[in-house]
Amino acid sequence: MDLTSSKEPALQIVTVQDQRIDASVALLFKDRMRDVTEGGIDTVLLNLNHVQFIDSSGLGAIVAAMKNLSPDRRLVLAGLTPAVDKVFRLTRMDSVFGVFSTVEDALAELQR
Amino acid sequence: MADDDRAPPFTVRISGSECAVRDGLLQVLGHIRNLNLSSERISAIELVLAEILNNIVEHALTKTHKRSDIEIQGHYSDRGLHLTVLDHGASMPAGRMPAALPPDVDVAVLDMPEGGFGWFMIHTLAQDISYVRADGQNRLSLLLALDS
Numbered sequence: 001m002d003l004t005s006s007k008e009p010a011l012q013i014v015t016v017q018d019q020r021i022d023a024s025v026a027l028l029f030k031d032r033m034r035d036v037t038e039g040g041i042d043t044v045l046l047n048l049n050h051v052q053f054i055d056s057s058g059l060g061a062i063v064a065a066m067k068n069l070s071p072d073r074r075l076v077l078a079g080l081t082p083a084v085d086k087v088f089r090l091t092r093m094d095s096v097f098g099v100f101s102t103v104e105d106a107l108a109e110l111q112r
Numbered sequence: 113m114a115d116d117d118r119a120p121p122f123t124v125r126i127s128g129s130e131c132a133v134r135d136g137l138l139q140v141l142g143h144i145r146n147l148n149l150s151s152e153r154i155s156a157i158e159l160v161l162a163e164i165l166n167n168i169v170e171h172a173l174t175k176t177h178k179r180s181d182i183e184i185q186g187h188y189s190d191r192g193l194h195l196t197v198l199d200h201g202a203s204m205p206a207g208r209m210p211a212a213l214p215p216d217v218d219v220a221v222l223d224m225p226e227g228g229f230g231w232f233m234i235h236t237l238a239q240d241i242s243y244v245r246a247d248g249q250n251r252l253s254l255l256l257a258l259d260s
Contacts, residue, residue: 023166024130053155055162056229063226070221083155090236091229092217 001028005036011110012040013103015047021058029058033065037073044069045106049079054087066097074098078106119147121187126165128173128180128199133165140184144193149258156237157193157256163230164197164252172201172250192257199250209243209252212236 002017014036021029037044046062048054054062066075076098080088088094100106122143126136137158144157165182173180179200186195204210212235215225235241240255 020134022134022162023170024134053158053162055159055166056227056233057166059229060226063224067222067224067226082152083159086152086155087159087229087233090233091215093215096217096221096224 001025001032003029003032003036007042008107009111010042011045011107012037012042013045013047015049016051019050020053021051021061022053022055023057026057026061029061030064030068033061034068037065037069041073043074043076043110045100045103045110046075046077047079047103048077048084049081049103051084052081054084056087056091059087059091059093063093063096076100076106076110078103119144119188121185123186124184126182126184128169128182128201130166130169132182133162133169136165136182136184137162140186143186147258153258160234160237160254160256161195161197163234167230168197168199168201168250172199172204175202188258192255192259194253194255196251196253198252200248201250203245203250204243207245209241 004015004017006013014033018025069075078100079102080099088097088099100109124136124139124143126132140161141154141158144154161184168182183198184195185198186193188194210231212231214232215228217224234254238254238256240253242253244251
């Protein structure tokens with residue numbers, strides 16, 4: 001599970017480099033998210049634009065990451081591909097996270 | 113819809129492990145590739161089958177040390193793709209499929225559900241879902257529409 005992290009003013013961008021967040025990597029994802037966000041204070045923008053497939057375990061892992069960051073830090077999402085977007089809409093989890101179509105949109109909105 | 117030349121019935125067998133699930137999905141997607149389905153349809157089929165296989169690996173096969181292989185059978189009718197998934201693991205609780213309630217997301221962040229999405233998504237995306245426990249075997253059958 002390859003996560004990369006970069007810093008913007010008041011924002012940490014974490015990009016999932018893998019194409020799948022499924023049951024076989026859900027625990028690894030949770031651990032890696034914890035590692036890369038540890039000690040920070042900013043809102044975390046999770047960039048999912050490389051992810052082509054997510055299952056319920058992967059979705060659960062993203063929810064767990066959000067809970068791990070709360071209450072001090074928000075987790076917002078960007079770059080949902082159609083298959084990933086569908087899972088979030090089906091489960092209504094799109095209403096729980098701030099969801100932006102692209103990282104650029106999220107930056108424009110969150111840094112206003 | 114799918115004539116037999118283009119879409120023959122298929123059987124895929126995998127070992128009952130988390131790593132084998134990806135391989136099983138790839139094999140099944142290989143069998144339906146010639147149907148030229150929309151990417152949305154393919155994603156729905158992959159998602160439903162992934163949830164079924166993950167459930168088997170995580171729940172049915174953890175308590176068994178006998179046969180841990182999983183068999184996926186597919187055939188087509190004018191209604192779509194019929195999938196049957198067979199395993200020799202533990203029965204579903206009380207011999208029945210779990211309820212397919214939508215996850216309750218109108219709760220505080222710390223109470224947000226991290227699971228329970230799987231059956232809900234299966235029931236939302238598939239039709240004619242049936243589960244039979246017989247002769248030490250779990251048999252889950254369902255229908256997936258092929259036109260979106």
